[in-house]
Amino acid sequence: MRSPYSTRVFLSAAAIGAAGGVVAIALNWIFLAINTTPLATLIIVAVFGVWVLPGMLAQRLFTAPGIGAFTMLVAALVNAPFTPYGVAQIWSSIIFGVLLEVPFAVTGYRFGGQRMFWIAHPLSQLAVIPFYLVGFDLAAFAWWVLPVFVLLTLASAAFFTWLAQFLAARLRAAGVARPRVAA
Numbered sequence: 001m002r003s004p005y006s007t008r009v010f011l012s013a014a015a016i017g018a019a020g021g022v023v024a025i026a027l028n029w030i031f032l033a034i035n036t037t038p039l040a041t042l043i044i045v046a047v048f049g050v051w052v053l054p055g056m057l058a059q060r061l062f063t064a065p066g067i068g069a070f071t072m073l074v075a076a077l078v079n080a081p082f083t084p085y086g087v088a089q090i091w092s093s094i095i096f097g098v099l100l101e102v103p104f105a106v107t108g109y110r111f112g113g114q115r116m117f118w119i120a121h122p123l124s125q126l127a128v129i130p131f132y133l134v135g136f137d138l139a140a141f142a143w144w145v146l147p148v149f150v151l152l153t154l155a156s157a158a159f160f161t162w163l164a165q166f167l168a169a170r171l172r173a174a175g176v177a178r179p180r181v182a183a
Contacts, residue, residue, distance in 0.1 A: 004064035012176060013058040017071040020054030021078025027051075028083040038141040045132070045152045048125065049160025051075075051093070055100045056121055056164035061177045065101070065109045072097030099124035114165060121164075122157040129153060 027050060034040040054075045059068035076093030080086055103120040129150060133139065138146050171177060 004062065004067075009062050009064060009067065010070070013062060013067050013071045014074045016058050016061075017054045017074025018078045020051075020071070021075035024051055024075060024079045024089075025082045028079070028085060028089070032084055035136070038145045041136050041138070041141070041145070042148060042152055044136075045149055046156050048153065049121070049156045049163070052096050052100065052121065052124065053160050053164055055097050056117065056161065057167050057171075059100060059104070059120075060117060060164050060168035061171055063109075065104070068100045069094070069097030072100070095128070096124060099127055117161050117165060118158075121161045122154055125153050125157040126150075 027047070031040075031044045035044060052072070055068035055072040058071035072093045073090075076090040079093070080089040083089055085092075100120055103116060103123060107116070132149070132153075133146075136149075138149060168177075
């Protein structure tokens with residue numbers, strides 16, 4: 001059986017992670033500036049999938065165990081020195097990367113099709129809601145903010161799952177995940 005890992009796979013995943021890390025730099029500064037009201041918090045959660053998009057994209061494109069977590073680590077390493085969250089950004093990205101991998105690992109990476117992604121990403125988003133409760137101090141907001149927050153979290157997960165699948169299909173069609181030709 002051929003290994004799913006190659007220099008090309010790791011370099012491509014690293015490039016995806018680096019691009020995601022650069023996007024996250026700007027988003028972290030913007031969201032730090034606006035995170036003071038319930039509306040701003042809800043806007044932030046609506047686009048949370050941006051942070052996890054690199055890991056999902058690499059998972060879908062290369063279907064190699066751990067490649068999503070690796071991509072998230074690269075994104076964090078690019079992002080951390082330039083954002084106000086610093087090293088905390090690395091830990092949160094690693095946590096998200098691992099959470100993205102868990103549903104695949106539980107099945108022994110036997111199921112990596114589209115349906116599995118519709119399970120993995122929403123589960124990873126739901127798993128971190130308790131941390132969001134503390135991080136965003138949701139208890140300080142009106143009672144309706146929490147249910148809307150949860151719904152927007154799931155909507156964001158659905159949209160960014162779709163986007164990762166769409167981008168992976170386009171990159172695959174462009175030859176990024178082209179299978180190796182045996183010599």
